Amino acid sequence: MxxxxxxxxxxxxxxxxxxxxxxxxxxxxxxxxxxxxxxxxxxxxxxxxxxxxxxxxxxxxxxxxxxxxxxxxxxxxxxxxxxxxxxxxxxxxxxxxxxxxxxxxxxxxxxxxxxxxxxxxxxxxxxxxxxxxxxxxxxxxxxxxxxxxxxxxxxxxxxxxxxxMSATTTPTALVSVKLDLKRLWRNSPIAVFSVLMVGVSNAAFGSLSAVYAARIGLTLSDVALFASVPVLAGALAQVPVGALSDRLDRRVVLVGVALLGLCADLIFIFAGLEGVTLTLAVAAVFGASVYAMYPLIVAHANDHAAPGTSLQVSGGLLLVFGVGSIVGPTIAGFAMTGLGTSALFWVTGSAHVLLILFALLRIRTRAPVPQEDKTAFKAAPSTRAMTPETAVLAGEDEVPAATKE
Missing domain, CATH: 1.20.1250.20 (MFS general substrate transporter like domains)
Known part of the structure; x- marks a missing residue:
């Protein structure tokens, strides 16, 4: 409650x-x-x-x-x-x-x-x-x-x-996770770079989607839908994306999902959408891609994580995502002020292009994780509401005593 x-x-x-x-x-x-x-x-x-x-x-x-x-x-x-x-x-x-x-x-x-x-x-x-x-x-x-x-x-x-007003006993101490970039990078460079780009893209859209929708002339109710529909689509998309990534190289799935997001970026930039229904449909495609990336990246990083370290990996990636979330809205806001409303999707599209190029490079230089060594994909709530405790609640790992404070 x-x-x-x-x-x-x-x-x-x-x-x-x-x-x-x-x-x-x-x-x-x-x-x-x-x-x-x-x-x-x-x-x-x-x-x-x-x-x-x-x-x-x-x-x-x-x-x-x-x-x-x-x-x-x-x-x-x-x-x-x-x-x-x-x-x-x-x-x-x-x-x-x-x-x-x-x-x-x-x-x-x-x-x-x-x-x-x-x-x-x-x-x-x-x-x-x-x-x-x-x-x-x-x-x-x-x-x-x-x-x-x-x-x-x-x-x-x-x-x-x-x-x-609860009479139940209070729980144990909270998890404390520190950011160790060198360890994260050694574990999975693609996870670190990709989650940074996803932080830039998702936070830029999440912060300024309502501004974009209002400036292209949508009504108040349609502005609310433009902000909500992508999140709902992203939640639904995690089921098929997760199932596919459990069977294929997660990096290939990540590139495919990012390409789908890039297509939505380009449509918003160049297509000159007319009509609320079509605009919301493209927004749903955008959300289905960008909001399904984060749990896919975490699953790939955990495939490479040593036993007992999944919590530290997930918590560290969340903090890297947070860094991207700090940068993204700033860049997108100034871009929209100087270049116009569609600059929002120039920023998200640039992040997706960089993600795709780096992922393709890593696919060429590192073999995929053997199927028998892969961890199970876990759907995640909106990254806007994720904390290091979320990974514990999701059961990603037993919590080492050293992480409790």
Whole structure:
């Protein structure tokens, strides 16, 4: 329940800001920096939340995170300027990551090996449904007023109630993962480079898709769909992509998926789409490709990981993804300001081209993993809501004592 309220408020908050910023006349560059602030705060939250929880406990940390997130939304309503919104968005990203880590730690503590897969599946569906519902609720009112800011703040506060009123025992310490780029690169260069490019692409689109949709003339309800449909398509695409990658060289599947994303990029740039249905259809193709890449990359990296190190690999890749998420919205925002609306897809398309070229190079220089040595593909929730605790909840590895703080 706490996670559902948290993701609902997060979906609403993440969409109302670029829409309201567009109404207020903010530049695309400043709106892109909102995504950069969020990503930077989110990475910091993943790194420092274990220390905070160790100091004050799970319930207090979760309550503080939700309360501060609510404050950032209301402060954004009071100060309608991007230079206040950007640091507030970073603070909200920090709180969002921390709250998600507490929820996942709690679920992980209650799960056993028999129930872990089912719990993770339910948790993923709840997060996806709540985020989508939060985005779509914006179609029910006027984004130029105060309604959606107040509603998001109220739901952030509501998210802390289930844990605050819970009589169950608090879980064990959170997982702490440190970034070791040299070790990650030795394990799988293609995973490190690809997840960086996917971070650039996905964060650029996630931060500025609403701005793009508004500037090409879509209505408010269609803007919400343009932001939501790709995420839903990406979640659905993970099933066939995962099944295919378990049978073929994952790098070949990754190139195929990236080519599909590149085709969508080129259509958005050159086709001059007319009609909402066609635009949403191409957005679905885009989402089906770009949001299926991350779990595919993690699965490939884990194919090469030494026994007992999958958690460190997955956590490290998440932090590399976070670095890409910091860079992507900034580049795309300034590109849209200087070159026009379609520059968003010039940025995502460039990331996909670089990914494809590097993957083809690695396919030529390194043999594929033998079929009997491959790990099972695991679907993942939206990367926007992933933390190092997500890998634990997904059952990727037993957690070494050294990673608990």
């Amino acid at each position: 706490g996670s559902a309220f948290l993701l609902f408020a997060g979906g609403l908050n993440g969409l109302i800001l670029p829409i309201r910023g567009e109404i207020e006349g903010f530049t695309a560059a400043s709106l892109g920096l909102l995504g950069t602030g969020w990503a930077l705060g989110y990475v910091m939250g993943c790194l420092f939340t274990p220390w905070l929880v160790k100091r004050v406990g799970h319930i207090r940390a979760f309550g503080a995170m939700c309360a501060i997130a609510a404050i950032t939304v209301l402060a954004s309503l009071l100060f309608l300027t991007p230079w206040v919104w950007i640091p507030l968005r970073g603070l909200c990203g920090f709180c969002f990551a921390g709250a998600a880590m507490v929820v996942e730690s709690w679920l992980n503590d209650k799960a056993d090996n028999k129930s872990r897969g089912r719990i993770f599946g339910i948790y993923t569906m709840v997060n996806l449904g709540a985020t989508t519902a939060g985005q779509l609720v914006i179609t029910l009112g006027d984004p130029s007023g105060y309604l959606f800011f107040v509603l998001a703040a109220m739901i952030y506060c509501t998210a802390l109630l289930p844990t605050a």
